[in-house]
Amino acid sequence: MAEPVSDDVAELMTTDLFNSLKKNQKYTLISPGQAKGVYSTILSQNVAIGIKDMLQKTGKSFSSDAVLFGYIYRWTERVGTTYGVETPASVAFDLHLINTDNGSILWKDSFKKSQVSLSENLLDLSTF
Structure with a gap:
């Protein structure tokens, strides 16, 4: 759940993702703030609209080919000291790229990561 x-x-995850994608100048991106404004306007006009229709309408309002959206399922900050952890850092999210013309899923992926102790996996040294 x-x-x-x-x-x-x-907001942090959205900004980080947007800034990462912006580095690839192959695509024209709409800022999260602009998209959020249009999304809110469309939602206020039809509160019963489904997520797929909402994303299509938002994308079409910018004449875009696709809309990227995501769900963050888990975000837990690390709790502990340099030498011991009470709760490890953990994150889980999905991303979906939706075609604005027909609502089909063009691409999707999931990311799930929980920090483990260094002794459990030396390959994760860079995450400490």
Whole structure:
């Protein structure tokens, strides 16, 4: 079951993803703020609209070919000290790329990662 994720975490993840994608100048991107404004306007006009229709309408309002959206299921900050961990850092999210013309899924992927102790996996040294 999905855990509650704060608006601050969602904003942080959205900004980081947008900035990462912006580095690839192959695509023209709409800022999250612009998309959020249009999304809110469409939602206020039809509160019963489904997510697929909402994403298509948002994308079409910008004449875009596709819309990228995601769900953050888990975000847990690391709790502990340099030498010991009470709760490891953990994140889980899905991303979906939706065709604005027909609503089909063009691409999707999931990411799930929980920090483990260094002694459990030396290959994760860079995550410490």
